[in-house]
Amino acid sequence: MLHKFIPDLYAKSIYAIDLDELQYRGIKGIIVDLDNTLVESKCCEATPLLIDWLNKVKQKNFRVMIVSNNSKARVSKFAMPLNIPFIYGAKKPLPFSFHKALKLLGTHRYETAMVGDQLLTDVFGGNRVGLFTILVLPVSDTEGLLTRFNRQLERLVFHCLKKRGLFGWEEGN
Template sequence: MFLDKFAPNLHVKSIYDIDLQALKKAGITSIITDLDNTLVEADSPEYTPKLVKWLDDLQEMGFKVMIVSNNNKTRVSEFADPLTVPYIYKARKPFKNAFHKALELLGSTVNETVVIGDQLLTDVLGGNRIGLYTILVVPISKKEGLGTKINRFFERRILTWMKKRGMMSWED
């Protein structure tokens, strides 16, 4: 069914609730992650020591990481450059191009890569469209741009539909 394309493989409260060892055991080598409301609050240039440690842990475990964001170059680069995390900006998620480009830059395959994000209509749908393992996190903040607010309106309806059918098991 069409709405199944919106169903994440995993739904967790935050990036810190993802079992990285389980991903490693499953053969995952690369992580494509959203930025705003996934790693930090929307439009926050600040990263926390906890986030830096999480990113360091990923690197120590051998994961390759790339930020794929629909935001502009200034926003993404100001966050990613100090952390030396590669990125794609103005990704136009859920279109497939940025995901394919990220796979190419990471030197990874669909079966070795996960997508982590806070939106069904961009991160999850985009990842699912090319067969990536998708992880949905609860948005860090309610602060969002107009486009995201519109997406959230539709997202709430899709989440309700999935929860009624047992595809989502907890309230956010």
């Protein structure tokens, strides 16, 4: 059970992800979380840095989409100007939105990465479906109540993983 909480890769931010390495691993599709992965949870527009990154991702022929537990209003306002497909109200870690995303991307689970800042929704959910999971550090610490609760649980899981020597940001970049 605990191994489902272990990401395949750790990165300090989306910008630290080695896209060439992903390609080498056969990844063709990238599902990204929105809040605190791409931008702060209170921020509604993409930064120039993020727009550059998304362009780079598309240039490398990755198919990309946003899967977020947040509301339609929040996710569509963010994703539509960027012309990126999205799923809102995803209820991660439940599997159905991940399956829907794979269908929309047209990629198999083993050639799809899930990038997110939360162990309990993004990593756990992605691992359950068999995606290649990448945990990034949260962009900001201004978070809602539910996320704060999840962070507490996350600390517990981190603690368990550390005790078993299974956890390390050292391994990634």
